Amino acid sequence: MTIGVLGAGYxxxxxxxxxAARGFAVVCADIDEKKIVKLQIGxxxxxxxxxxxxxxxxxxxxxxxxxxxxxxxxxxxxxxVGTPSAADGSADLSFVRSVAxxxxxxxxxxxxxxxxxxxxxxxxxxxxxxxxxxxxxxxPEFLREGHAVQxxxxxxxxxxxxxxxxxxxxLLDLYTPTGAPIISTNTVTAEMIxxxxxxxxxxxxxxxxxxxxxxxxxxxxxxxxxxxxxxDDRIGAKFLQPGPGYGGSCFPKDVRALMHLGQSVNVPLxxxxxxxxxxxxxxxxxxxxLIESLGSLERKxxxxxxxxxxxxxxxxxxxxxxxxxxxxxxxxxxxVAYDPLVRSLPSEFAEIEMAGSAIDALQNADALVIxxxxxxxxxxxxxxxxxxxxxxxxxxxxxxxx
Ligand code: UDX
Ligand code: UDX
Numbered sequence: 001m002t003i004g005v006l007g008a009g010y011x012x013x014x015x016x017x018x019x020a021a022r023g024f025a026v027v028c029a030d031i032d033e034k035k036i037v038k039l040q041i042g043x044x045x046x047x048x049x050x051x052x053x054x055x056x057x058x059x060x061x062x063x064x065x066x067x068x069x070x071x072x073x074x075x076x077x078x079x080x081v082g083t084p085s086a087a088d089g090s091a092d093l094s095f096v097r098s099v100a101x102x103x104x105x106x107x108x109x110x111x112x113x114x115x116x117x118x119x120x121x122x123x124x125x126x127x128x129x130x131x132x133x134x135x136x137x138x139x140p141e142f143l144r145e146g147h148a149v150q151x152x153x154x155x156x157x158x159x160x161x162x163x164x165x166x167x168x169x170x171l172l173d174l175y176t177p178t179g180a181p182i183i184s185t186n187t188v189t190a191e192m193i194x195x196x197x198x199x200x201x202x203x204x205x206x207x208x209x210x211x212x213x214x215x216x217x218x219x220x221x222x223x224x225x226x227x228x229x230x231x232d233d234r235i236g237a238k239f240l241q242p243g244p245g246y247g248g249s250c251f252p253k254d255v256r257a258l259m260h261l262g263q264s265v266n267v268p269l270x271x272x273x274x275x276x277x278x279x280x281x282x283x284x285x286x287x288x289x290l291i292e293s294l295g296s297l298e299r300k301x302x303x304x305x306x307x308x309x310x311x312x313x314x315x316x317x318x319x320x321x322x323x324x325x326x327x328x329x330x331x332x333x334x335x336v337a338y339d340p341l342v343r344s345l346p347s348e349f350a351e352i353e354m355a356g357s358a359i360d361a362l363q364n365a366d367a368l369v370i371x372x373x374x375x376x377x378x379x380x381x382x383x384x385x386x387x388x389x390x391x392x393x394x395x396x397x398x399x400x401x402x
């Protein structure tokens with residue numbers, strides 16, 4: 001069986017790696033030539049734990065190509081291109097449509113599987129868009145960056161959405177050997193499972209962030225509150241870590257897209273409205289705390305520990321740290337940043353000094369803000385940090401320090 005993968009981002013590469021590791025012949029295509037050239041010489045376009053090793057063991061240079069039609073002439077074609085937010089909050093499906101058209105032209109009747117996160121109803125609209133010249137299924141990914149390869153190889157669950165029995169059987173055959181629980185349903189339900197899952201997790205984070213706001217005022221310890229709640233297995237301990245708001249390439253855009261869908265059919269999703277508002281509020285919290293502590297930020301030396309949107313990755317898409325940096329830059333602060341994996345920033349942040357280590361960054365610092373809960377930050381204690389700084393303002397919205 002041959003597998004085509006369209007899109008060599010986190011989702012596409014994790015998908016390609018997992019099928020290659022399972023022994024399938026995989027062709028992975030992307031329109032980004034630079035990315036493909038890197039992959040052909042065994043380099044990854046980003047850091048992802050364990051991915052390089054899987055490709056080193058399984059791939060041949062021919063596996064990666066810019067020839068999208070080539071990847072469409074396979075038994076199963078996974079669509080893994082991005083679905084970014086459009087200006088109105090809806091998911092921009094233009095990349096999905098574009099590769100669906102490529103696939104329908106190159107291999108009519110191919111099994112085109114939407115792994116990209118798409119709003120409920122998209123599989124059906126794509127089928128209409130290609131005038132029935134594809135067999136379309138929805139098979140959402142639940143990959144956590146930093147664990148994407150493991151999550152693809154050993155999924156906690158597999159969701160198969162098919163409106164056509166023959167397509168359903170093909171996907172059941174593909175995934176049954178993983179041993180994962182399989183939910184087989186129609187396409188619109190499968191697509192909804194993904195949006196509801198991400199929105200629920202985002203809501204859980206906003207819930208604990210709201211509780212954290214209250215705990216901080218009344219003198220309760222939110223970490224113990226979360227630990228106490230998490231021991232109830234109806235609640236569970238995961239995704240109860242307070243912080244400067246959820247970021248990354250999924251939660252913000254997926255919550256927005258689901259809210260947009262609700263509005264478009266006159267079913268406003270009120271919990272998600274609150275989730276989003278709380279997230280925005282928590283994202284601005286470190287900046288507000290800096291102002292409260294330092295007054296003006298002009299010419300103040302502010303150190304930011306952690307740039308990635310979460311530990312275990314060098315991904316800075318929608319990272320809360322970037323929105324803090326932008327605010328501080330507008331106030332003419334002197335900024336220093338350190339992250340164990342993120343070594344450079346886009347050109348809009350050119351004025352920011354990148355430090356070689358957490359402790360080096362602190363020299364002459366007026367303030368420190370810890371924006372990512374990297375394990376190496378947990379090892380520091382406040383006294384050690386304060387000794388290395390000039391000022392005494394330490395802001396820890398992730399409650400990393402003991
Ligand atoms: C993203 C979203 O985060 C996720 O919700 C969605 O399910 C899939 O897309 P990710 O893999 O992180 O996941 O995206 P990204 O790293 O942007 O990768 C998408 C790739 O598709 C890029 O490499 C891009 O060049 C490629 N692409 C995009 C194409 O090959 N063809 C296109 O027409 C558009
Ligand atoms: C998410 C989903 O978890 C995954 O199933 C989906 O398919 C893709 O999107 P990912 O974006 O890799 O994965 O990151 P995740 O681990 O979910 O974290 C998202 C954001 O929430 C990060 O900014 C993280 O710091 C934040 N977060 C997470 C918290 O603030 N508190 C928590 O308890 C957990």
